Amino acid sequence: MAKLTIGFGVVLILLSAVAYTQLGQHSHGIHSLIPGAFGLLLVIFGALANTPVAKKRMLFMHIAVTVGLLGFLGTIPGILGVLQMASGHSILRPEAAKVQAIMGTICLVYVLLCVRSFIAARRARLV
Template identity: 50%
Template structure:
């Protein structure tokens, strides 16, 4: 699971840096997904250990960051739908970036929860 965490961290880093560079480095808030990605990537690297307790700790930290990333940007999914229907937003690229972050964080969180459930069932069996 740590590899998946690193992959999602890199995806969020690329999203944040790509948007920041794509906007001509005008909007530093477009780096927010990169910060979340950095935390995920570092958590993934630290979860790559034989120590079960440390691995569990870092993966729970990672899924918490993913959940917070989703909850903080969930409204943007609705905004993206409105944008596609023709609604006006001052910064449409910001809406798209937040929507992409929201979807990435949601997918990551769901995959982590599924993995946690499977690990608990395997431990109990």
């Protein structure tokens, strides 16, 4: 899971880079760097979790999944904005909502994969 965490972190950093180059000229372009910050945290905790010591690995993976969950929860307004756009309504910053929805989807998939892995690891310890 540590390598998967690093991979998801890199994807978020790339999303941030693409969003910044596309939205950087706008007044709120600096906000497009937020996915990169979450991605950097995932890369750091993924690298720290890449250890043979089980307790440290568990600690850093739980911190990483918490970062992913916070990343998802923080993007809920953007996801709702994209849903509003899909139903034909206009919103204030559609580009920002799209970036938030992409980040939220990436974080949600990551969290779900981590939860599935945590459950499998717990079952393996009980057997």
